[in-house]
Amino acid sequence: MVAGLFLTFFFLELLIELTLNEKNISYVHRQWSGKEVPDLFRSKLGPEDFDKSGAYTLAKGRFQRWAELYSALVMLFVLFGGVLPLLEHYSQSLGGYLPPSTQATGILFCLATGFMLSALGLPTDLYSTFVIEERFGFNKTTLKLYLIDKIKALLLGVFIGIPFLFGVLWLMQAAGHLWWAWAFFFIFSFQFLIMIAYPTIIAPLFNKFEPLKEDKLTEQISALAHQVGLKTSGIFTMDGSRRSSHSNAYFTGMGKVKRIVLFDTLLKHLTTEQLLAVLAHEMGHYKMKHVRRMLVVSAVLLLLGLYILGLLLEYEPLFLTFGLETPSAHGALVLFALLSGPFTFYLNPLLNFISRKHEYEADRFAVEALKDGKPIEEALIQLTVKNLSNLTPHPWYSAYHYSHPSPAERIHAIRHNLSSLPRKGEDPTHLSPNS
Numbered sequence: 001m002v003a004g005l006f007l008t009f010f011f012l013e014l015l016i017e018l019t020l021n022e023k024n025i026s027y028v029h030r031q032w033s034g035k036e037v038p039d040l041f042r043s044k045l046g047p048e049d050f051d052k053s054g055a056y057t058l059a060k061g062r063f064q065r066w067a068e069l070y071s072a073l074v075m076l077f078v079l080f081g082g083v084l085p086l087l088e089h090y091s092q093s094l095g096g097y098l099p100p101s102t103q104a105t106g107i108l109f110c111l112a113t114g115f116m117l118s119a120l121g122l123p124t125d126l127y128s129t130f131v132i133e134e135r136f137g138f139n140k141t142t143l144k145l146y147l148i149d150k151i152k153a154l155l156l157g158v159f160i161g162i163p164f165l166f167g168v169l170w171l172m173q174a175a176g177h178l179w180w181a182w183a184f185f186f187i188f189s190f191q192f193l194i195m196i197a198y199p200t201i202i203a204p205l206f207n208k209f210e211p212l213k214e215d216k217l218t219e220q221i222s223a224l225a226h227q228v229g230l231k232t233s234g235i236f237t238m239d240g241s242r243r244s245s246h247s248n249a250y251f252t253g254m255g256k257v258k259r260i261v262l263f264d265t266l267l268k269h270l271t272t273e274q275l276l277a278v279l280a281h282e283m284g285h286y287k288m289k290h291v292r293r294m295l296v297v298s299a300v301l302l303l304l305g306l307y308i309l310g311l312l313l314e315y316e317p318l319f320l321t322f323g324l325e326t327p328s329a330h331g332a333l334v335l336f337a338l339l340s341g342p343f344t345f346y347l348n349p350l351l352n353f354i355s356r357k358h359e360y361e362a363d364r365f366a367v368e369a370l371k372d373g374k375p376i377e378e379a380l381i382q383l384t385v386k387n388l389s390n391l392t393p394h395p396w397y398s399a400y401h402y403s404h405p406s407p408a409e410r411i412h413a414i415r416h417n418l419s420s421l422p423r424k425g426e427d428p429t430h431l432s433p434n435s
């Protein structure tokens with residue numbers, strides 16, 4: 001029963017993923033091959049780069065077919081190939097030597113499963129970084145740096161994972177009937193702690209952060225932050241170019257340690273005006289409480305997840321199906337993590353819908369803050385071109401996989417917003433009002 005239900009959803013998800021990918025591939029192929037550069041991008045994107053962007057999207061799509069099948073096989077192998085009972089066996093014999101042994105066994109079991117899954121995910125990760133990204137000139141990481149990153153991430157995972165798992169497993173066992181409510185508070189505070197520690201402790205383990213050197217730009221950014229009423233604890237540049245030539249900017253941290261981070265690649269590709277527009281957009285996410293709202297959404301999902309976990313904990317057939325003889329907190333935790341994907345998959349379009357709405361709102365915020373739509377529009381085009389992003393994703397594919405509207409959709413919306421501001425030039429009447 002358990003296996004049948006899971007496998008039905010599992011193969012359904014796989015089928016949907018593969019279909020969406022195929023649809024996207026043929027859609028992009030049709031929009032791209034032998035066609036002219038779309039109007040919006042013509043001034044920034046030559047025919048050669050247009051060719052390259054199509055080829056990049058298609059190369060990723062074709063690889064995705066195999067990656068999808070491979071990860072499905074990995075999952076089936078871990079769940080049905082006797083992996084879990086084996087890990088359980090070793091965790092128990094090793095955990096017996098470590099006090100308190102119940103939690104020690106649980107922590108070992110969770111970490112071992114996690115480690116196993118990341119190790120099995122390496123082939124696709126390596127191929128995508130060193131073959132596909134490399135072929136299109138994006139990859140800047142070396143095998144050495146790649147390995148060092150993986151080792152650091154592993155150590156960090158163990159370092160953060162041990163206290164985290166100890167807390168959760170202990171609460172599951174000792175906090176009685178309402179353990180899930182306690183676990184909710186524990187996990188939520190833990191997440192908060194990580195968010196606070198991220199900019200100053202975790203991120204610097206992987207990248208170098210330096211206060212922005214250009215005085216004039218710093219001044220302009222601070223003025224913008226001041227104008228929109230946002231407090232930050234500094235503007236930093238990050239050496240993103242060490243690993244990849246894709247570019248980005250973000251805000252990080254909570255409360256007083258809120259940093260603005262600019263990838264060095266972004267500074268290279270954008271003019272000052274465009275950069276300010278990107279930052280105004282990012283500030284928009286904070287000012288319009290998007291970050292806080294998403295925190296609430298994730299809290300609700302967490303609470304719901306823990307409640308379901310509580311039900312699973314008492315359902316013995318679940319454990320037996322996957323070869324675990326005795327129900328345990330750690331068994332339930334790992335099974336929940338492994339099995340939930342095919343069921344939560346259907347939340348993607350909903351979560352993406354919320355996120356897209358936020359993107360439109362942040363764009364609008366930027367337009368209003370700068371009283372101009374040109375810089376954000378140009379920045380979007382420039383970033384799309386530099387990142388060779390998919391110019392024409394299939395609508396269904398993008399609903400499932402894209403948390404951002406396509407650049408064309410965003411630009412249409414920006415022009416539409418702009419029409420409500422006092423403006424000069426360009427006639428917006430040819431744009432559809434609902435985009």
Ligand SMILES: [Zn+2]
Pocket residue numbers: 281282285358359362
């Ligand atoms: Zn955004």
